[in-house]
Amino acid sequence: MIYELANPEDIQAVYNVVQHTIKTIYPKYYPMEVVDFFYGHHSEDAIEKDIKNGYVSVLKIDGTIVATGCFVDNHITRIYVLPEHQKKGYGTFIMKNIEVQISEKYDKEYLDASLPAAALYEKLGFSTVKHECYPVENGVILAYEVMEKELHKISTDINYDGRKFIPKMNSENGEVGEQTNFTYHQNGNLLWAEYSGGDILKGSLIGSVLCNGELDFVYHHMNQNMQIKTGKCHSVPTVQENGKIELSEKWQWTSGDYSKGESLLVEV
Incomplete structure (x- = not known):
């Protein structure tokens, strides 16, 4: 397993991970208008821009990209794990890596939680700070949660003896x-x-x-x-x-x- 910054050659693979996960998971939770919104929101152009800006990392298993994580400043924006690789701890692993990086500059992190991911984020210590609604096509409303977590700085006074x-x-x-x-x-x-x-x-x-x-x-x-x-x-x-x-x-x-x-x- 390798977790590293994405490069321009990874654009299509990251796009495929995100789109396939949306296609497989999101219809279980949302009407198609909302699913279509997520398709467009995580477009190939948007992913390409984030990769070029150095915001995106990828998780590789045997050289194949199976998951991706993205954050801008202290805002986590795109965590996706292929459905066939879920429930193996990869999403948690990516989140922990991102937290370490964010904690170097910020004391809080936040994200916009989709319904499929909200339970995972709660287990990782995030709390809902507000509920948001966003209108999509045909009068359908996308409801999501803005979640926040206080970060703990790297401690320099830990004593490991006996731990x-x-x-x-x-x-x-x-x-x-x-x-x-x-x-x-x-x-x-x-x-x-x-x-x-x-x-x-x-x-x-x-x-x-x-x-x-x-x-x-x-x-x-x-x-x-x-x-x-x-x-x-x-x-x-x-x-x-x-x-x-x-x-x-x-x-x-x-x-x-x-x-x-x-x-x-x-x-x-």
Whole structure:
């Protein structure tokens, strides 16, 4: 799995993801006049403009674009995951990546929520601040919610000693999963952890807490196939409203195929 900025060659693929998702999902919630409005609102020209401005990112699985995310300033404008790839955590993963980027400049983010997506956004901590209505063709009204979420800045005063985490999301080329448990330790800027469970027999990591609160470390483990795997990782922490920490990670194997991936760890 790769999540990266879209380039001009991705315009048609992003357009297809958005349009196919609208065609498949939206008629279950909206009359056709509203569906047609979304078709036009997310036109190829609009997507091309956003890509050229650097607002759009894409999620690739085995080189194929299966999802996309877009934001302008602190406004999230276009999150779409192909129907056949939904319920795998990809939408949540994209949202968390966008939140990290927005939080670098803003303390709040907002979006206009369609009916199919509103429940997901509520689970991610968004609250409705107002209801809006927009007239489309034939007197039909599009109703939607404007939702907002306060963002938590990267914390530089977290002490990781004794904190436990499990992966909520990981790239397909990764080996840790929801059955893997991490126990972290810290002494000053020195960070280390043990992990095991699922496909991992035993693993450990060691690294440092940077001055901006982010983490850099290397890791190695023995998997169930008795293979030793090694890698490196950069992790960005955020503190949630409940006080728990989430770690948004970008990692790379330093053995095997040297492929890259991304993961999201949540404190338990």
